[in-house]
Amino acid sequence: MINGYLNNSRGIGVRSHQLILPSVVCSTHLAKKVADQVDAITFSHQHGCGIIGPDVAGVNQFFVALASHPNIQSTVVLGLGCETLQGNEVTESITAHHPETEYVVIQESAGMAGALESSVVTARALQENFAPQHTELKTLTIGIEGFPEAAFINEFLLLVENSGYKTVISNASKEPSKNFADLVRNKCHLIISFPDANQPPTGLPLIPVVTIANSQSMLHQALISEFDFSSSLSAPALLQKIVAVANGELTKCEAKKIGDIVVPRMVRSV
């Protein structure tokens, strides 16, 4: 059994993070200060302004997907004011489905000190008003990133299926952080990552990532203690670990806060 969190309108998650979402690069620095003060998660990025064509809708949709994820209990969107991707519209897209969302805009907050103060007050009020409650998570959705051995993964998938859990696989890129975007959109509660031989173990702030080393990789072997599992694991042991992580056990990347969110882009900035 998995004891998850009822994250209000976002459904049942395995974590209950508040997301401080900077809707533009100009507010990422403020977002970090706010997140540190209220024990929320955030990430640095370079997007939200000077974007054109498919990226305007693409970046907006990805931000909405992050804020709508079941591991998120509430969201504070931080905008600057004059950017291409207007924070109020990002906020409206989120609020349409998730009322536990607020918006603070720097250019209307008397400067950085004012914006920091009002963001912290807003974030704390959301945390108090929408306190999550524990509840059973029946259908765990597991994301699988990278290239596991076929025999192993087939056995694992069968086990997962018998447990009534769902899986989503993403391996279009060699870089784990790029594959994670798809798994965020698919609302995976947690991720199992099989990084490429030249990639270190990498996590995500909002989704626990269980990392598995590749026995052929010199890099992975040098870093073996940073992985949750060496490659010689059994499928039942992995499933047992997944259930433990879903119940709150921190993964290695989670404990060390390794890994940022990478926002998918298609075209150059103007």
Added chain:
Amino acid sequence: MNLPSNDSQLTGFLRKNGRWGFRNYILVLPLHNALNQLADQVRVHHPATAIITSVAHDWSGEVDSDWARISRVFSGFAINPNVGATIFIGIGTPAEEEILRNARAHREMPITYLTLKDAGGFERLEQQVMESVSEVLPLVASVKREPAPWSAMVLGLECGGSDAYSGITANPALGVASDKFVELGATSILAETMEILGAEHLLAARAKTPEVGQAIIDVVARYERSISYEGIDIRGAQPSRGNIEGGLTTLEEKSLGAAKKAGNAPFTGVLDYAHTPTEAGLYFMDTPGHDIEQLTGFAASDVNITVFTTGRGTPTGSAVIPTIKVATNTEMATALPDLIDLNAGTIADGTQTVLEVGAQIFEEIVAVANGKLTAAEMGGHREFNLSRLYGSTL
């Protein structure tokens, strides 16, 4: 405006490649996004935190069509003259080694390269980086400020969050200061190709040679092709909504105002993104209009001070370049005081002339070069951006 005396009023840190810095940082530069947090932790926890700077980014080692651009930004950023020593932290890959080689080839300075592969874990690597900072600290501290010539100045000209006042207040006043520096033998760089679109013929007419004039025209044409390659008419996406709310109506209007940052000096040359000027004078650099892509490109090109005019107000800064914010209007300067260093809105208010504010900007640049902290520095702003073209270059 009175010409300052020929004696330089500047002080700076002379680097072994002949460049001058106005800050003396130890830069902790992660070469993989999994190491962003580690770099930040070292900056925050080392006792020398006040002179340590670091950045975060989304690169995870991919070598694709943007590799040359990314590699140049990392290596150029690491050797910016405002940096006294750089500690690269990586995974241990050939791509990282190429960045190291390029940095070392262009400046003799303390450069350390520590990898996750060699350290065998994140904690051990963090400990090694902490120790490395302590080791280079005396070397960095041994370089003292000394009187610097005017040619030490490599000024970056930037605007962001422009409004209808930009082209009549802050930008022409910055132009006055830029002209003065160029006249004194310094270097000044105008950038943001989108923001000269429609004004390129005026700038080309100021080129020192016909070749430079043609290069200005060509760079704008290349930019328009690179955007329309994506099937997008740039004039439909710009001015941005914030610009329009600020009273700008067309991209050409925005450009005519933006170009005023470069005053009236002749153009010495045109630079590709993140390329370094080789002689003094006024340059145009081909950068995106995106504030941080431009600022990061400047940092990788040996720019040591940036003046950033803003109509709507923006807090951002660079991890290595002091960035002076000049407000275009008094209303915003009053409403957002901790973002702004100088108010050029007084020109529109009728209480100061363009020349007077230009002289004030000149003096502020000198003061900041000599150690005065900017609003962005006091706010700890270190925004960084890897500019990518995603194959849309021509």
